[in-house]
Amino acid sequence: MSVELMVWDEPEPIGRDQARATYLAVKRAEPSDGSGVVPEVVKELPGEVRLYPDGHVLVSMDLDSMDEVSAQVFAIARAHGLVCYDPQRDLVHNVAPLGVYEGMQLHTGDGMIVHDPDLGLVDDVLGTLSAQNPFAALVNFGRHFIQVSPGYELEYKEGTLVRTTVAELEEVRRAFREYATGDRSFLTRHEWAQ
Template identity: 30%
Template sequence: MSFDLGVWFEPARITGDAATEKYVRLCEGDATGLVEPPAVGAFHAELTAEFPDLDELDDAAGSPWSAALTVSESHVLMSMIWSRADEMAARVVELAHRHGLVCFDPQSATLHLPPALRLPAALRLERCVGQPVTDPSPDVLERAVRRLSGSNWFLILEAGEQRYVQIGLGPSAGVEAGWFALEHRDGSPDRHVRALVRDRGPLVTALLGFAAGDRGWADGFSWTKLDLS
């Protein structure tokens, strides 16, 4: 099993759904409409200087790649061995952002936007499984909730260190199996509250409302103040 990523240039923000469609076309060999900036070549050169392509190696032992890279003037597609996915994905995202390129993760349909395409005061999504996402789109947030499971049991959406929403599932989050712990901190520790939620739908609504700055997102929950002392 391999872990795949795609990197290319976007002149403006796109949604995760649009990136999914574009990635599928790239995998089919269709790069129609993509810009061909020098940044793609610079990204590829820096990436392969650190992790040579399989075509450049006499012995592939120790290489993180599971197949040769697919490279054009406009994009780079890569497959890496699963055991090194976390390490390599973090590095690829870092390099892509350094060169002003987007990085798309088809495993979770997650789009990583470079700094130039992010909104001011962008939020940050931390997940139990997967790379952090700065300025996540609504579709990424919804999928993050839908993908919560026993082995992927929490997510945190941060608007700064002291203001965030987090969701935990089941005993790992200190609640009964099948239930979710929805927590919200809005400043100091004495403003940290929790609500127990049975269904995912209200959690999606809460996360999207918090991300959109809707002050009424929390009104539909029964909150209990947490004592973290």
Template identity: 80%
Template sequence: MVWDEPVPISRDQARATYLAVKRTEPGGGPAPDVAKELPGEITLYPGHVLVTMDLDTMDELSAQVFTIARAHGLVCYDPQRDLVHNVAPLGVYEGMQLHTGDGMVVSDPDLGLVHDVLGTMSPQNPFVALVNFGRHFLQVSPGFELEYKEGALIRAMVADLAEVRQAFHDYATGDRSFLNRYSWS
């Protein structure tokens, strides 16, 4: 579901908005301009656009929806993954991509999305990576093994999800202090 929010919102706020809108009747009011550009099956609600897609094309279409929503300055909530995509704040690397082991790819992810996605690691989602193609990347897998590559690949084990989230935040914002906090091999 895509809609306008004046400031970034939490996953809980996005979920609540989605559920509240779904309890209303479709239609009513003018369609947001973005509705003409979105792929998939569209259902219009006042101020909101619901994009329905099948599971076979979900990853590809979701990436398109996220990109279009961001271009229009809109929030996008993915109820399948229970994730919210805000317009900001972004990391410092233009074109950085967020990749997950369950097939999600998001260009220029907001920092809140990166934080939330890290909490979704599981056997069905076995890694999360921030990738700056041709330069460097940071990746984590369950068990909290970090991998960083800029030339050579190095690895470090971290104690918990909070440390992983801090390392990813540092990496996304251009702060390289995470490289000094761990014993890399």
């Protein structure tokens, strides 16, 4: 079984609905013969690459190599300032806005790792917490991290690991946004235990 990602240029960050609609429209189109303008990124992308009109590129990969190849595709797309849509997870990777920590990583319980994730992606990933995706974490290796599991148990570590439980997904999203942007208000807004 194979899975795929789609990479293309967008002038502004887009939401999942727009990314999904673009992907479905491209899937209905005929692949390009490659005689037109070929995006420079094509030379760097791993997996099986198919070109479509208007600079859309589909990258196919084996399910077994999905996590590794996806991480490479996400990084290459970002380096070229391109959007990447993951139809399996229904997630869109925009170029911006980013958090303040260069090299920050987003890890999920279903195996996705994204370097320098955009804040919209972080919000969307938090909405996918489930038995199939049992955690999400923003990690600044060697410094600190924040993570959450279903039931909205938040954990934060900067020296000492502390925990709290929040009632609403929106509060989890708020804490993750604050963490990513260098705001530590989430630490004073909640009661934490070791």
